[in-house]
Amino acid sequence: MPELHQLTATQLLDGYRARSFSPSDVAGALVEHIATWEPHINALYAYQPDAFIRAAKASTQRWAKGQPSGYLDGVPVTLKELIATQGMPVPGGTGLGEQAIATEDAPPATRLDEDNALLLAKTTCPDFGMLSSGLSSFHGLTRNPWDLACNTGGSSSGAGAAAAAGFGPLHVGTDIGGSIRLPAAWCGVVGFKPTLGRVPIDPYYVGRCAGPMTRSVKDAALMMTALARTDRRDAMRLPPEKIHWADLALDLHGLRVGVMMEAGCGLPLDEEIRNCVEQAAKQLEAAGATLVPLAPVLTREMLDGLDHFWQGRQWGELMKLAPKEREKVLPSILAWAEGGARLTGVDAVQGFQQTMAMRRATEAVFDKVDAVISPTTPNIAFPAEWSSPTNDPSQPFEHIIYTVPWNMGEQPAISLNAGFSQATTSFNMPIGVQLMGPRFADHFVLKLAKQLEDRLALPKRWPTLPTVI
Template sequence: MNISSSTDERFAWASVSELTRGYASGAFTPLEVAESLLARIARLNGRVNAVVDLAPERTLAMARASTRRWQGYAPLSALDGVPVTIKDLSAIAGWPRWRGGLAADDSPMPEDTPAVARLREAGAVFLGRTATPEGGAKVVTRSPRYGETLNPYDIGRTAGGSSGGAAAALAMGVGPLALGSDGAGSLRIPASHCNVVGVKPGFGRVPAFPPDTDLPHSVVGPMARSVADASAMLEILSRPEPRDPFAWPVPHAAPDLEAGLAGLRIAFSARLGCTAPLVDPEVDALVARAVPLLEGAGAEVTQDDPVWPVDPHGPFAVFWRAACAESLRAVPEGARALVDPLIRAVAAEAGDIDLARYQQAVADRLALAAAARAFFNRHDLLVGPVMPVPAYPAGRDVPEGFGETDWRWCPYTYPWNMTGQPALSVPVGFTAAGLPVGVQIIAAMGQEAVMLRAARAIERAAPLYRQIPPAAL
């Protein structure tokens, strides 16, 4: 890709490797890149409301330090000097963390969350923090603190959530990398809506501390405009963390993404074994495009559906309600009226969850995980939809005709949070209205590398995925 020489366009669409080659050759510096992207945020962010907290002096200090390392031929890693945004659910030492809510104070966080620490140790430059719905509890990005994040491909529509700020920032050319999180689809949903890559690592792949009580649902992971950049970021994020009792001892090793898919057994499922109350034939047709693309890379693709022992929505609804109730309980009673109304409504629905019902949900989750394991004894990967519809109009939490606390309409992402398996969204095409659609790839535990190779095969063969959104022009 040729990097334009115009003001804040110069580095807008640069990949990780393009940036680091430029740093190594002396063609430009991390400081120049950071200054350019901060100018881009100032010019364009108001169109979509993606980046919600900036600390330019800290950003530029990190960029100056990286510039000195590159000039001294001593970069810390392949991400040294590379700009990254951080979703406002991850703690950054010295920065406040509001989690999208009004009840949080402005006290600076005492230490980085592990993923942020790994990025800092690698020399990445923190551009700013991106919007999230309060507590990450929506499939759109709208919060009492930040308002709504809009879709760069159609600013009348949602960017998705809960990592919608991260996805929209990438689509707008604000850095090549973003740190997001996923408790029910929060990396994959906005990635699908915004034409970027979102990777939910397997539970334990990316360390976390303190451990989320919503185990194994919630994980932190990379978002990027390309599979290669997401893979490079995952390699850094998965480095060891001694405090996390569930962290894997072996980090992700970036695979050869050009190795092809010969010998891989891939299952395609149009519904991923789930009940689908909402169907869009145009989305279905775009997702099905993945089959010939994967076959063209050498894979053997067959039609096969997971068979779930229980409807995944049943246990998921219990866990989601319990998580919202716990989130509300953590807020001082006098400040609870400030909490997002959706969280309060879902927490109220948790009142009928007794111990027996919760334990049954745990048993159901274990049964789902066992069924997924059995499925992946027969297949290397599973491919299907991320969302049943493209991005819908802004101002709504859910599509028209569905209740705001009801997740039945989008059943394709949260089962894999309950099973703990890795899953990602990669762009596959656009609707006639110009809205992006992603395809979901799911792998067995520990097989992120195989999953990323398949994503790269789709990315390589889908020619329109780099289409720049109107809001970024």
Template sequence: MSEASLPELSAVEMLRGFAQRRFTPDDVLAACLDRISRWNPTINALTTIDTEGASQQAQASTRRWAKGQPLGRLDGVPIGIKDMQDVRGLPTTHGSPLFRNNLAARDQAIVARLRNSGAVVAAKTNVPEFGAGGNTRNPVWGATCNPFDTRLIVGGSSGGSAAALAADMLPLCTGSDTGGSLRLPASLCGVVGFRPSANVIAHPDRPLGWSAISVLGPMARTMDDLVLMLGCIHGSDLDDPLSAPAAADRFNNIRPTPLARLRVGVSEDFGGLPVDPEIRATFRQRIDLIAPHVASLKEVDLALGDMDRVFDILRAESFLAAFGIGVQRSSDDFPSQVRANVAVGRKMTLDDRAWAHAEQTRILRRFNRLMREVDVILLPTAPVSPFPWTQSFADTIDGQPQDIYYRWLALTYRGSLSGGPSLTLPAGRDASGMPFGLQMLGAIGGDARLLAIGKSLETLFQQDDSTARPRPDFAALKPAPVDPRSIIDSARHADADPTSARTAV
């Protein structure tokens, strides 16, 4: 096998090659680093690239494989870590000048589990500043460009991870998700992203340990790779009170669910959200493809309550906990997105918080009733096709203005409120030729079941070039008209109405 093709292999194929001694972890890392050197200057998906450290890890893995003694299930597989998660000895900048020189003293729990499985930590992946918003750009590293069209966004906040996967720089990357932070970029870049139930992957560094709104999750190019990675990072931690002990092999034998037995619920707009007509049309085409293969398919009503207000309060609460003191001390050190959420939080009362948690509980119970009638609910992941990354967010969708900068993420953040698992699966391209992601919602605690359904639908989509996972055309890829590393948000320190989509950048 040529070195040039090694980065395109799945993690499963890499591990098979190591076991058969057709190539080594050294070979794979060298090929990935070569690909990174070629394409990262154009796409800007990766921030810190630990060539020396990764090489040492790959050499150690090569020696283990030579002895037939791999350390774990990912031994020798290169991986990217989101630049909001600590890797010992590497910068964790959060995309903020405040943390430009912040070297992590330890591995975050998810990173430690990956190391224990033998994964080669190769690089950090780009994020919006402090992870706020669906456009991956910041004043430290610049913007990440979509590998399918460098003029366009990758989504966020796990945008660097999604772009690195789509460009075959790395086979696996970490993500995190509050309102769609890994599902949105996975959709816009044509890869797989999984938001697990809140108790699956321990998140002991979460500021609000009892809040399930933010979770960690795996990102990959295939379902098999995603499940493999999940099997290495799930587990509990005493510092995360929501995480729950579970069998170590709970995700080891996920087999596709027979489609002929599947009861499918469908929603084009998650209870009446604005969705671009072309996205609706693409979604309907995918549903038409699925319909003949499943036991039943019906529209479901996902108007489960005042979901937007609930999310506004829960999001503001989490931002107030994480950034409130910092913004109070030095507001100008924080971007307007963060200041907007903190300002909203400070206007809220205990009555607001009590109402939000009670309404979220009502939403959960209505969702549970729906899931007794279907096995999975399908809907679009993003309401629009990718737009230029020089534009902060989608301020209008299908003619409807959005009232705050993250409202265009409602198709995903509404799904966060139940606390159950959700998956984004690549399903061909939209009418603009950009990747289209199908979002799947599963029952509370039904993570394994949802992953099994995802495997089945992936197999169905792969049978047709029009619905298979899209691949970038690197022969036609051109650098963005604006250097993604030169972008600095001139509105960052401007006074802004925190509830105005047109000023809260």
């Protein structure tokens, strides 16, 4: 049997019911495990082991009485630093500006607390959540557990690292252009971006979603049982809907799956990733699906327009800081965002209009197919100290080409591990495959991901403890 820190959430709940072990047993094992790993990867923020152990003791007492409360009673969970929790600041990856203490939990934190999940810690993110990197001027550098020399991606960098390193089974990230799926791919875990509004979040914004980062599709579905409950604080939320998330059965016969291997612009696709995704698509075909080649949905004009819009938005945030504080922001963020000062209002509006173009292009795909399979990332790995796979502030988004269209289109998308690289420069680093479905078809996408996960049947192996820091 795996060690307690390696168990999935569903395995933990089964163990609690059978009284094979208790939440206190799990909490003790997890704290010990984190003590050996965290100095190497720096994934956690506001880690409070004493409070975590006290909460586990209370859960143990409920289970001992046969009175667990909620779907996740006693299951450890982390929240990305950008998700507010009562009594703590939200540093935004920088710790700059007004650091007001949150007066209430954000919706994802509220839902997990209602189900008595055990909050282990918050997880790190880069400055303003605007890098796909583990680099932060406030948190320091978060490293990839598979290889400390490699980047986690981001902006849910700590969540990806924590999931891969076994810091409990359940983690919540946020995603506005790939910030759940990119680190999930580079860290070899499952990352699910739901339909916009399926998981209420506050603050809400165009394309911004919260979602699960786990070690299995089944655990991601389990998390959705809690996270998808409605919350009026999100004015972009979907209407409440009864979904039996745990039901992941799906017959693939007759299903049309579009295969989108080319992104349309950005970084070229690594051949190992191409081969891995093609093999994954063949697994769906062997299960009864029909594969349909698809052209890219993204264009250079779309990506550059979004770049301009985000530049203007980020420069507006930086202008709120005093000049001396602004200088403390990561140089790569400053170098990129300063371009926003030179944009006109028309430039920013035209950039925003490209999000509508992405919406139109992605939605049209589902006139032809029921689902889409693609790479999650164009590259396998990049250095831990880099701010992005290009490490070039003038080209900050060349790697989000497979993920960002589905944020702007609002469709559900999931990344899962499809294998490991055999290249000498990135040996044994994970390779992600992405699945997308039409808007509102979140349950269907999880079902499809479960079928692919089962058919890939990858060996259950996870990073081993580094010997040096």
